[in-house]
Amino acid sequence: MSPAAFWQIVLELLVAGAISVPFGHYLARVFQDQKTLLDPVLDPVDGLIYRLIGRDVVKQAMDWKGYAAGMLLTNLLMGLLIYGILSWQGHLPWNPLHFPDVNPLLAFNTAASFITNTNWQNYGGESTLSLFSQMAAITFPMFTSAATGVVVAIAFFRALGPARDKGRNLGNFYRDFVRVLTRVFLLPCLFITPILVWTGSPETLTGMVTAHLIQGGTQHIPMGPVADLEVIKHLGTNGGGFFNANSAHPFENPTPLSNLIETLLMMVTPMALVITFGRMVGNRKLARVMYGVMASMLVVAMFVAVGAEQRGTPLLAHAGLMQHAGGGQMGGNMVGKEVRFGITQSAIFDTVSTAFTTGSVNSALDSYTPLGGMVSLVQMMLNCVFGGKGVGTLNFLMYGLFAVFIAGLMVGRTPEFLGKKIEKREIVLASLALLVHPLIILIPTAWSLVSPYGVSSLGNSGSHGLSEVLYAFTSAAANNGSAFAGLNGNTPWYNVSLGLVILFGRYASIIFMLAIAGSLAAKPPVQETIGTLKTDTALFGGFWFATIIVVGALTFLPGLVLGPIAEYFALYAHHTLSGVGR
Amino acid sequence: MSRTFGTALRLTLLSWAMFGLGYPLLEVGINQLAFPGAANGSLVRVKGQVVGSRLIEQRFTGAGWFHGRPSAVHMNPRSSGASNLGPSSAKLARHLAARRARLLARHPHLAGRRLPADMITSSGSGLDPDITPANAYLQAPWVARDRGLPLAVVHRLVARHVRGPWLGLFGQARVDVLSLNLGLRRIAARARHARMAP
Numbered sequence: 001m002s003p004a005a006f007w008q009i010v011l012e013l014l015v016a017g018a019i020s021v022p023f024g025h026y027l028a029r030v031f032q033d034q035k036t037l038l039d040p041v042l043d044p045v046d047g048l049i050y051r052l053i054g055r056d057v058v059k060q061a062m063d064w065k066g067y068a069a070g071m072l073l074t075n076l077l078m079g080l081l082i083y084g085i086l087s088w089q090g091h092l093p094w095n096p097l098h099f100p101d102v103n104p105l106l107a108f109n110t111a112a113s114f115i116t117n118t119n120w121q122n123y124g125g126e127s128t129l130s131l132f133s134q135m136a137a138i139t140f141p142m143f144t145s146a147a148t149g150v151v152v153a154i155a156f157f158r159a160l161g162p163a164r165d166k167g168r169n170l171g172n173f174y175r176d177f178v179r180v181l182t183r184v185f186l187l188p189c190l191f192i193t194p195i196l197v198w199t200g201s202p203e204t205l206t207g208m209v210t211a212h213l214i215q216g217g218t219q220h221i222p223m224g225p226v227a228d229l230e231v232i233k234h235l236g237t238n239g240g241g242f243f244n245a246n247s248a249h250p251f252e253n254p255t256p257l258s259n260l261i262e263t264l265l266m267m268v269t270p271m272a273l274v275i276t277f278g279r280m281v282g283n284r285k286l287a288r289v290m291y292g293v294m295a296s297m298l299v300v301a302m303f304v305a306v307g308a309e310q311r312g313t314p315l316l317a318h319a320g321l322m323q324h325a326g327g328g329q330m331g332g333n334m335v336g337k338e339v340r341f342g343i344t345q346s347a348i349f350d351t352v353s354t355a356f357t358t359g360s361v362n363s364a365l366d367s368y369t370p371l372g373g374m375v376s377l378v379q380m381m382l383n384c385v386f387g388g389k390g391v392g393t394l395n396f397l398m399y400g401l402f403a404v405f406i407a408g409l410m411v412g413r414t415p416e417f418l419g420k421k422i423e424k425r426e427i428v429l430a431s432l433a434l435l436v437h438p439l440i441i442l443i444p445t446a447w448s449l450v451s452p453y454g455v456s457s458l459g460n461s462g463s464h465g466l467s468e469v470l471y472a473f474t475s476a477a478a479n480n481g482s483a484f485a486g487l488n489g490n491t492p493w494y495n496v497s498l499g500l501v502i503l504f505g506r507y508a509s510i511i512f513m514l515a516i517a518g519s520l521a522a523k524p525p526v527q528e529t530i531g532t533l534k535t536d537t538a539l540f541g542g543f544w545f546a547t548i549i550v551v552g553a554l555t556f557l558p559g560l561v562l563g564p565i566a567e568y569f570a571l572y573a574h575h576t577l578s579g580v581g582r
Numbered sequence: 583m584s585r586t587f588g589t590a591l592r593l594t595l596l597s598w599a600m601f602g603l604g605y606p607l608l609e610v611g612i613n614q615l616a617f618p619g620a621a622n623g624s625l626v627r628v629k630g631q632v633v634g635s636r637l638i639e640q641r642f643t644g645a646g647w648f649h650g651r652p653s654a655v656h657m658n659p660r661s662s663g664a665s666n667l668g669p670s671s672a673k674l675a676r677h678l679a680a681r682r683a684r685l686l687a688r689h690p691h692l693a694g695r696r697l698p699a700d701m702i703t704s705s706g707s708g709l710d711p712d713i714t715p716a717n718a719y720l721q722a723p724w725v726a727r728d729r730g731l732p733l734a735v736v737h738r739l740v741a742r743h744v745r746g747p748w749l750g751l752f753g754q755a756r757v758d759v760l761s762l763n764l765g766l767r768r769i770a771a772r773a774r775h776a777r778m779a780p
Contacts, residue, residue, distance in 0.1 A: 008752055053592040057585070073590040081594060127661050142603030174593060181597060186605070193609045200637055203613040203621040211625070211634045214763060215642060221659045223623045228609040232601075245662035248706030250637035251623070256753025313669050319678035321703070322696045328715035329698035330754055335674065336664040339651070339700050339712040342754030346706075363706045364664035367674075386777055464668035486666035524640055571670040 001307055001323055005344040009302050012260070012348060013295070016267035031154045031176065032280065042182050049178050053533025058178070061169040064518025067155050068511055070173035071148060075115055075507075078144055083111040085137040086129075095130035096207025097222070102128065105495040112499040116136060116506035117145035117238055117388060119359050119481035120472075120498060121394050124244030126222040131207055138240060139229045143185055144177075146236030146269075146389055150184065151176040152510050153273055156397070157280040159517035160418045162326040168522050170514075178582045184269070188235055193228045196261065200229035200254030208537055225249050230258075234265035239359030239481040247349065247362040248338055259345050259362060266358045270386040273393050281418055286536035290396060290550030293545045297385045298355050300374050306347040308371035309333050314575030333372070336364025347372060350482070354379045359389035359481025366459065366484040367467065370568035373484070374560060377471055380478040381556045382548055383437065388479060391506075393512045396548075401430045401516075403547040404535060413533050419525040426516050433512035438555045440501045441473045445559070448473075453493045459486020465571065467563035472498060477505035620669050626760060634760055639709045642763060645728040646770075648713070650759040651700055652681055655708035662707045671745060678702055712756035715744050729770045739765050 001281040029036050050058045062070065085092065086107040090100045102110065106122055113120040114137070125134065155170040197203045202223040211219045230252055233239060240418055243249040253259050274294065278287020310332040312323040325331040325343075328501050341349065346363035353360050354376035365373055379385045384395035401417060408415030415422040448454030448469045458465040468484040476478045476498045483489070489498060534540060613621040624636040634640045639650045639657050650657075654665035667674035681702040686692055698716040718740045726736040743762045747753045 004747075004751060007730040011751070021744055047595060048649070052596055054589050055586075057589045067603060070590065073586060074593055077590055077594040078598075081598060125663055126659070135606040136602035139606055140598050143601040143605075143705070144597055174589060175769075177593070181601070186601075189605065190609075197613040197617045197620050200620050200624050202623045203610050203617075204623070205610055206622065209623055209625060209632060209635075211632045211640070213640045214633055214760075214767070215640075215644075215647070217641070219634060219640055219657070219659060221623060221636070221638055225606045225610055227607045227613065227621075241664045244706075245664065245707035245709070248664070249632065249662050250707060250709055250711055254624075254637055260748065260752050315675055315698075316678075316703075319675065319702070320682055320696055321699050321701075322716075328719065328755060329700065329717065330714065331699050333669070334703045335667070335669075335697040336704070336706045338710045339714055339756045340710075340753050345753050361706075364666055366666040366668060367664060369669050373669075450584050459666050460668040460671055462670070464670060467668075484666070484668075485664070486668070528700060567668070567670055574670070 001303070001310065001317060005306055005310065008344050009306065009348060012263060013299065016264050016271060017295070019264065019268050020271035021275055024272035025279060027184065027272055027276040027554050028279035030179055031171075031276070036183075038183060038187070045182055046178055049182075050175070053174060058172055058175040060172055062172055063168040064155070064170055064521070067170045068514045071152065071510070072507065074173075075148060076176070078125060078141060079115040082114060082137045082141055083107050085133055086110055088134045089130045092420070094130050094132035094205065096137075096294055097130070099128060099130050105492055106490060106527045108500040109495040110137075112502045113481065114141040114238075114240060116479050116502050117149055117236070117357075117477060118479040118502045118506070119233075119238045119240030120476055120483065120489070120502060121481070122495055122498070125241055127199045128245045131224045133207060134224055134229065134242060139225075139232060142229070142232040142236050142238040142240070143181055146185060146232070146238060147177050147180040149388055149390035150180045150269070150273070151390070152514065153393050154276075154280075156394055156513055156517040157277050159521035160281045160420065161280050161496050162525075167394045168515060168518060170252070170521060184234060189228065192231045192235075192261065192265070196227040196230055196258055196524075199258040199261075200250070201230055201258065202251050203227040223251060229362040230262065231265065233360060234262045234358060235269065236358050237266055237270065239353065241360060247360045249365070250338075253362055256340055256345060258339045259341055259349060261298045262360070263349055263352050266352050266356045266360075267386070270356050270392050273390060274386075277393060283418060283536055286418070287545075289536055289538065289541040290400075292538075293541050294384070294386045294396065296545070297382070298351075301355060301379055301385065302348060302351050305372045305375040306344055308369045309347045310343045310376070311369070313571060314564065315571065318575060333369050336367035338363065350376060351379070354480060354482055355385040355387070357383065357392060357478055357480045359475065361482050364485060365471075365482060366486045370564040370571060373467065374564035376482065377467070377474060377560070377564065378552075378556075380474045380480050381441075382552045383478045384548065391479070391510065393449045397553070398433055398513065399548045400535070400544055401426060402434070402551070403427055403540070403544045404533065406547065407540070407543055408533055410535065413531055416526060416532055419528065420520045420523050421526055425519050429512045429516045429519070433509045436504060436508045436512075436550070437477055440504050441470070441477045442559065444497050444501055445470050445473045448493070448497070451493070453491065457488040457491055457494060459488065463563050463567040467567065470559050470563050473501055476501040479506050583697060598607070601742065626764070628764070636758060636760060639711045640674050640760060642759065642773075646725065648718060648725055648762050648766065651710050651715060652702060652704045653708040654704040657709060659709055662709055664706045664708065665704050711758050713759055714753050715757055718757045718762065725766065731770060731773055735769060736766070738767060745746055
């Protein structure tokens with residue numbers, strides 16, 4: 001690895017880490033109703049919103065069922081609104097290119113995808129959606145789905161926090177939701193959008209410009225309100241692009257600087273939430289252990305991905321391409337990558353995007369080397385390498401409950417976590433939450449691979465074709481949204497199956513986790529004794545990490561072997577045995 | 583329950599108005615005033631006519647121009663995207679071999695040489711406006727010959743158009759093909775003018 005690549009990785013992680021600490025403390029202050037500097041500006045705004053939605057409703061304390069009901073109902077209504085807008089876009093304003101209504105199955109898939117923060121796209125934005133749809137049905141849920149993830153995590157943190165006056169109370173969904181929107185997402189978006197425009201991202205209501213090219217002929221260049229969407233797309237770890245090419249498109253991501261901004265935006269909130277967790281449960285040492293485990297997994301993933309892409313493949317070497325960087329070119333695997341990002345910024349971006357479940361890409365993952373692509377796949381399978389805002393931390397805590405339970409059994413102690421006994425009910429619920437993920441990935445993947453309507457969508461054959469399908473359902477289940485985009489997802493089968501997997505992946509695990517929160521909140525804290533298994537140590541961090549890897553590996557290893565690993569060996573064997581591997 | 587429904591409905595409509603309409607329209611207003619060039623797509627005008635966007639690749643073929651990267655979508659901005667061919671795809675190998683063969687047919691002296699990584703691979707967006715400096719310098723001799731310009735002049739032109747990584751570290755050195763070719767056209771016109779002058 002070149003020094004430049006090394007330093008790009010290290011500096012980006014350091015900057016993101018440095019922002020995440022104060023940001024995490026700020027989030028904790030917001031949700032513990034402590035004063036922040038922004039109160040004088042935002043209190044009147046929030047007050048107005050509370051008045052409009054019902055001032056007494058936002059004061060109620062909610063147990064886990066009330067909290068979940070508010071969340072589900074709001075999400076359902078928003079999903080219906082999005083579905084309606086997409087289905088009627090032909091009759092709605094700001095449709096300069098006269099796109100027709102989106103067909104019902106695609107509209108279902110898109111509404112399910114954007115309301116759950118997944119942003120899987122079975123359509124190309126510039127060839128399907130009106131400017132009105134891009135704003136009112138795409139940019140809008142990017143805020144609300146991100147807020148949903150955050151508030152659910154916050155409710156869980158409250159359940160684990162010091163008991164004080166809480167009882168079964170997890171807070172008020174509506175109030176948390178509004179405060180996340182205004183205090184965490186709106187303000188940064190307002191100020192960062194102009195910076196992104198300054199780097200070159202368009203922000204206009206003109207739908208398309210016709211250029212008369214230098215060598216003759218014309219080029220029709222679609223544009224629109226792109227920059228504002230890009231900011232919340234990354235800050236909210238959403239990932240859905242204005243254009244089909246997503247953040248590889250020069251309008252979405254014009255320069256290395258815009259790329260850096262987008263990468264950092266993806267990282268800060270999920271990283272900060274770990275800090276917020278530590279503060280809200282009153283155990284910062286535990287948060288540091290968690291942060292350390294997640295950060296180590298991310299560092300390994302980044303170095304593997306950047307290394308694999310820089311190494312290139314025998315196929316590219318055989319095609320007569322330079323494989324080493326130097327002399328004004330970058331070498332490596334440039335298939336599906338943009339020159340301004342090169343190898344390093346491409347691999348970092350896509351690694352971050354699949355770790356933090358954003359799902360935006362600045363290079364074509366389908367064309368990554370087998371190992372580079374596998375890094376993204378594995379991160380979505382584990383789904384807790386920081387993960388999406390809120391839900392990533394929750395998944396990590398879910399593994400933590402298992403680690404406590406298993407370690408407790410091994411050394412013969414009552415499993416306790418943050419002073420709460422972990423008993424049958426919690427472990428049953430956590431097992432359900434854990435099992436949902438592989439079930440909704442592996443069953444539909446297998447089904448697709450043995451059905452003609454599943455296989456006919458493949459863009460590549462052999463193990464890589466298997467990887468495409470496995471990737472699609474993993475991405476949907478993890479609510480990531482990135483794709484091995486050679487797969488044509490806009491078919492009835494994939495629109496419906498991916499849409500359902502997305503909904504299960506999101507709401508099943510959230511409901512199980514809220515149920516655990518409700519159960520833990522109701523428990524009286526137990527006094528820490530000499531017999532208590534300490535969870536805030538590096539040793540337990542290692543055990544936690546091992547639990548994640550063992551459970552993840554056992555579940556998904558067969559799929560990985562048949563997909564990327566088989567492809568890796570086939571690729572190298574083919575070019576070595578035929579004597580052309582140079 | 584009906585009260586919960588009312589609250590959820592009002593919250594839905596209110597946040598829709600704020601984030602689905604208010605926020606994007608406000609940003610359009612601010613940025614149209616603050617950065618009209620970038621906010622409208624970084625369009626390049628020659629004599630008042632839009633000849634392209636600085637950020638969107640357009641086709642340059644034949645002699646006398648620098649060529650951009652191959653595109654999986656024929657440089658059509660209405661359907662951006664990559665080839666999405668996998669790393670062991672036989673089709674990818676065929677595409678690369680065909681592009682290399684086409685290049686070698688015009689420039690036989692390249693036979694047996696390794697090419698810069700971006701020269702025959704297609705990009706992620708299909709609209710990559712840039713090429714690497716190595717790619718540009720490799721093309722410089724034949725562009726100079728076709729234009730009847732001294733090689734040193736074309737080299738200087740390329741050097742002027744190379745943009746380094748941000749802060750010297752982030753991203754990759756690159757040359758934007760549209761600006762480079764517009765520069766080329768200007769110096770070629772000047773040279774022609776000078777030759778015709780008495």
